[in-house]
Amino acid sequence: MKLYTAPGFSSFADHIALLEAGIEFDVAKVAIWEKTVDGGGDYMAVNPTGYVPALEFDDGELLTENVAILTWVADQAPRLAPGGSLGRYRLIEMLSFIATEIHKRFPAYFSAPDDAKPAIAEEIGKWLGFVAERLRSSYLFGERFTVADAYLFVMARGAAQVGFKLPAPLPAYVERIEERPSVQAALRREGAA
Numbered sequence: 001m002k003l004y005t006a007p008g009f010s011s012f013a014d015h016i017a018l019l020e021a022g023i024e025f026d027v028a029k030v031a032i033w034e035k036t037v038d039g040g041g042d043y044m045a046v047n048p049t050g051y052v053p054a055l056e057f058d059d060g061e062l063l064t065e066n067v068a069i070l071t072w073v074a075d076q077a078p079r080l081a082p083g084g085s086l087g088r089y090r091l092i093e094m095l096s097f098i099a100t101e102i103h104k105r106f107p108a109y110f111s112a113p114d115d116a117k118p119a120i121a122e123e124i125g126k127w128l129g130f131v132a133e134r135l136r137s138s139y140l141f142g143e144r145f146t147v148a149d150a151y152l153f154v155m156a157r158g159a160a161q162v163g164f165k166l167p168a169p170l171p172a173y174v175e176r177i178e179e180r181p182s183v184q185a186a187l188r189r190e191g192a193a
């Protein structure tokens with residue numbers, strides 16, 4: 001199995017989740033704007049959307065989209081998903097929320113003209129605040145880390161790195177998750193800061 005990832009981008013969440021699940025996989029680093037794969041190769045031939053992440057299975061099947069890959073990882077390691085009869089759907093609910101309300105606003109923010117940026121920044125702040133409100137325990141679903149935390153961590157960490165002020169308790173949450181061995185290992189493996 002191989003994860004196509006670009007250092008510092010959302011695929012970092014999938015990298016962390018796969019390590020947390022104890023799944024063995026190779027890493028293929030993608031130059032995200034050039035669309036090339038480290039060591040040679042056209043990334044567009046792997047994933048025609050040009051987006052990371054993509055997870056290639058040994059039989060050649062390719063799974064794309066953060067929501068799908070993170071859900072697949074949680075299905076392999078159910079301790080990385082919330083429990084309860086609706087647990088799987090609560091997970092998909094949260095992953096979809098992060099993908100559509102937070103994640104996709106970042107490229108919109110970066111490509112917007114200067115006078116449109118404040119409104120998008122306000123929306124990102126509003127939805128980060130919404131998830132921050134839910135963080136009454138250590139993690140999104142309580143005292144246990146789930147793949148949704150990997151995704152939120154990467155989004156919140158990235159937001160702080162580009163200058164967004166994180167609502168409490170997200171700064172402490174980011175610091176705490178950053179210490180996890182999986183995060184440190186993924187950072188080393190991707191060669192990212």
Ligand SMILES: N[C@@H](CCC(=O)N[C@@H](CS)C(=O)NCC(=O)O)C(=O)O
Binds near residue numbers: 032
């Ligand atoms: N719909 C995809 C979007 C993933 C995405 O936005 N990936 C970004 C990095 S965080 C990317 O690959 N951008 C490259 C590009 O815009 O060409 C998902 O949710 O997984």
